[in-house]
Amino acid sequence: MSTALPNTNGSAQNGTQESNFTMKSGLARMLKGGVIMDVVNAEQARIAEEAGAVAVMALERVPADIRAEGGVSRMSDPKMIREIMKTVTIPVMAKARIGHFVECQILEAIGVDYIDESEVLTPADHAHHVEKHNFSVPFVCGCRNLGEALRRISEGAAMIRTKGEAGTGDVVEAVRHMRTVTAEIKRTGGMTDMELRVLAKDIQAPFELLKETARLGRLPVVNFAAGGVATPADAALMMQLGCDGVFVGSGIFKSGDAAKRAKAIVQAVAHYDDAKVLAEVSEDLGEAMVGLNVSMMDSKDKMQGRGW
Amino acid sequence: MSVTVGVLALQGAFSEHLQLFKVAANQVESHHEGSAKKYWTFIEVRTQKELSSCDALVIPGGESTAISLVAQRCNMLEPLRDFVKVLRKPTWGTCAGLILLAESANRTKQGGQELIGGLDVRVNRNHFGRQIESFQADLDLPFLNEVTPDLVPFKAIFIRAPIVEKLLPTVDGEQQGEASITGTVIAPSLQIDKSVAKAVHLHDVEVMGILPGRTKKVKNDLGSELDDEAGDIVAVRQANVFGTSFHPELTNDPRLHIWWLQQVDAAVDSR
Numbered sequence: 001m002s003t004a005l006p007n008t009n010g011s012a013q014n015g016t017q018e019s020n021f022t023m024k025s026g027l028a029r030m031l032k033g034g035v036i037m038d039v040v041n042a043e044q045a046r047i048a049e050e051a052g053a054v055a056v057m058a059l060e061r062v063p064a065d066i067r068a069e070g071g072v073s074r075m076s077d078p079k080m081i082r083e084i085m086k087t088v089t090i091p092v093m094a095k096a097r098i099g100h101f102v103e104c105q106i107l108e109a110i111g112v113d114y115i116d117e118s119e120v121l122t123p124a125d126h127a128h129h130v131e132k133h134n135f136s137v138p139f140v141c142g143c144r145n146l147g148e149a150l151r152r153i154s155e156g157a158a159m160i161r162t163k164g165e166a167g168t169g170d171v172v173e174a175v176r177h178m179r180t181v182t183a184e185i186k187r188t189g190g191m192t193d194m195e196l197r198v199l200a201k202d203i204q205a206p207f208e209l210l211k212e213t214a215r216l217g218r219l220p221v222v223n224f225a226a227g228g229v230a231t232p233a234d235a236a237l238m239m240q241l242g243c244d245g246v247f248v249g250s251g252i253f254k255s256g257d258a259a260k261r262a263k264a265i266v267q268a269v270a271h272y273d274d275a276k277v278l279a280e281v282s283e284d285l286g287e288a289m290v291g292l293n294v295s296m297m298d299s300k301d302k303m304q305g306r307g308w
Numbered sequence: 309m310s311v312t313v314g315v316l317a318l319q320g321a322f323s324e325h326l327q328l329f330k331v332a333a334n335q336v337e338s339h340h341e342g343s344a345k346k347y348w349t350f351i352e353v354r355t356q357k358e359l360s361s362c363d364a365l366v367i368p369g370g371e372s373t374a375i376s377l378v379a380q381r382c383n384m385l386e387p388l389r390d391f392v393k394v395l396r397k398p399t400w401g402t403c404a405g406l407i408l409l410a411e412s413a414n415r416t417k418q419g420g421q422e423l424i425g426g427l428d429v430r431v432n433r434n435h436f437g438r439q440i441e442s443f444q445a446d447l448d449l450p451f452l453n454e455v456t457p458d459l460v461p462f463k464a465i466f467i468r469a470p471i472v473e474k475l476l477p478t479v480d481g482e483q484q485g486e487a488s489i490t491g492t493v494i495a496p497s498l499q500i501d502k503s504v505a506k507a508v509h510l511h512d513v514e515v516m517g518i519l520p521g522r523t524k525k526v527k528n529d530l531g532s533e534l535d536d537e538a539g540d541i542v543a544v545r546q547a548n549v550f551g552t553s554f555h556p557e558l559t560n561d562p563r564l565h566i567w568w569l570q571q572v573d574a575a576v577d578s579r
Contacts, residue, residue, distance in 0.1 A: 007533055022444060022558065023439075023442040023443065023444065023463060025464070026442070026467045026555065026558050027439055027442065027467050027468065028402070029321045029558065030320055030369050030370050030404070030467060030468075031370075031371070032318075032319070032320060032321060032323075032370075033318070033319040033320060033322070033370070034319045034370070034371060034374050035315070046418065049373060049417050050377075050417075050419075051377070051420075052373070052374045052377035052378050052381075054319065054370070054371040055371070073340055085438075087418070088417060089373065089417045089433060089434065089466065090371055090373060090374070090417070091371075091438075091439060093554065105513065108440070111437075111438050112438075113438055113439035113440075113468070113544065114439065134441050135441055137439065138439065168373060180395065193353065201536075226540045238530065263381065266374070266377070266378060267378065267381055267382065269319075270318045270319055270354070270378045270382070271354060274354075277382070282555060
C-alpha cells in the first residue's frame with residue numbers, strides 16, 4: 001500500500017491530530033500480513049500469541065456464542081481485558097458497542113491498543129457512531145461497501161475490516177463485502193471530480209476521502225477481512241482478494257484443535273499465494289467450527305446490518 | 309551491475325519499504341560516482357530461494373514475535389542467520405527488525421522468542437509502553453549529511469517501539485552474560501565465513517541516532533561518553549548491520565533509504 005497515504009483522514013484541524021492519525025494508522029500497517037484472533041481469556045491469548053497472531057481481540061463471548069445465547073452483548077469486563085494485557089506482549093484490542101462512546105472511554109483508560117466499534121455487540125445508538133478523532137486510541141470498524149468504509153474513516157477509524165457474518169464460519173459474506181468494496185473502488189478509477197461528487201452523494205461518503213481512494217486505487221487505510229473465516233484456505237482466499245490481513249473470531253477456539261488451526265491460519269496468511277504451503281498447512285487440522293449457512297438465515301439474525 | 313535488495317515479507321510493513329526504495333534508487337544513482345553503475349532490483353522475500361538471490365536485506369516493522377514464529381515454521385530462521393552473520397551481507401531492521409537483529413532482547417513473550425542477531429546490543433521491547441504512548445519526534449541524524457547537506461531533522465515515527473538499552477561488548481560466541489539475566493533472550497552465535505571476513509571489518513557497535521530526553525534508562529559499559537542524561541539509543545550500526553527503532557518506511561522522506569542504499573553500494577563494490 002502507498003506510503004503516501006493521507007495523514008489527516010480528511011478532517012484534521014491541526015498538527016497534533018495529523019500526527020495522531022499517523023500513529024493510529026501506522027500501528028494497523030504493522031499488523032499487515034498477520035492474523036488477529038478473538039480470545040475470551042488469558043489462556044487463549046497465550047495460544048494465539050504462540051501461534052504467531054499479530055494481535056488479540058479480547059471479548060467475553062466469541063460471536064458464535066453470542067449468536068447461540070442471545071441477549072444484549074456488551075463491552076467485556078475490564079478485569080478480563082487487563083489480565084490478557086498482562087499475559088501477552090502483542091497488541092490487545094477490545095470491542096465496544098456501536099455508538100457507545102463511554103465504553104470507548106473506559107477501554108482507552110485501561111490502555112487497550114485498538115478499539116473495535118463492532119456490530120457483533122448490540123448497538124447502543126440507533127443513528128450515531130462514536131466520534132473517533134478525539135480518542136488517542138485508534139479504532140477499527142466494519143464495512144459492507146465503500147460508502148460505509150469511508151463514513152467510518154471520516155469519523156476517525158484508522159483501520160477497516162469487512163463485516164462478513166460473524167460467528168457463522170461461512171466466508172460468503174466476507175467475500176461479498178470485499179468484492180463489493182473492490183468493485184466500487186475500481187469504478188472510481190476513471191472518474192472526473194464532477195462524477196466523483198455525484199458518487200459521493202449516492203454512497204453517502206465524503207468527497208475528499210472518495211477522491212483520495214480513487215487516486216490510490218484502494219481504501220486509504222489498512223483493510224482486514226473478518227466475519228466467517230474458519231480455515232487456512234478461507235484466510236488465503238481473503239488475502240488473494242486483496243485484504244491486508246485477517247481477523248479470525250469463532251473459527252479458532254470453536255474448532256477441534258485450536259492451537260494447530262491457529263498456527264495453520266497464520267502460515268496461510270504469510271504464504272497466501274503459495275498453494276503448496278496452503279496444502280501442507282491445511283492437512284489434518286481436525287474438526288472445523290460447525291458453522292451456520294448464511295443463505296438459510298433470517299435477515300433479523302444477521303449482525304452485518306447493524307451500523308449506519 | 310545489478311544489485312538485488314530483498315524485503316522480508318513474512319508479515320508487517322514490507323510494501324512501504326519497497327515503495328520508498330523505488331523512490332530512493334533514482335536518487336542513489338545521481339549521488340554516486342566512481343563505482344560501477346548499479347541497477348537496483350527490489351523483491352519481497354518469503355522463501356530461502358528468494359533470500360539467496362539477495363545482496364542485501366531489510367527486515368521491516370511488524371510484530372517481532374509473529375515474524376520470528378512464521379520464519380521458524382517455514383524454515384527461514386537459519387537461512388536468515390546465515391545471511392546476516394555468516395555471509396555478513398548488508399541488513400537493515402526497522403522496529404521489529406531491530407529486535408530480531410539484536411543479540412539480546414528483553415520483555416519478550418512468555419517462553420522468549422527466537423532472534424537472528426548480528427548487532428551486539430540488548431533491546432527493550434515496547435520500551436515506551438502501549439499504543440497510546442506511540443509518538444512522532446524530530447531526530448537529528450548527522451550521517452544523513454552524506455545524502456543532503458541541509459540537515460533537516462528526520463521525522464521519526466515510534467510505534468510501540470523498542471530501544472537499544474545497552475551496548476554489549478563484542479565477544480567470541482554467544483552473549484553468555486546476557487543469557488544469565490532472567491527474562492532476557494539471546495541469539496545463537498555463528499562464525500563469519502572466512503572468505504567474507506577480509507572484506508567486512510567487525511568492530512564495536514556505533515550509536516547512529518539518539519532520542520534526547522525522554523527517559524534516562526540508558527546503560528553503557530563501554531566507557532564511551534554516553535551518560536544517564538544521554539537519551540535513548542534509537543539507531544545503531546555494527547559493520548554492515550543497521551537497526552532503527554523507528555519507522556522511516558511510514559514517511560515520505562527517502563533520505564534514510566538513500567543513505568542505506570549507498571552503504572549497500574559500497575559493500576557490494578568491496579566484495
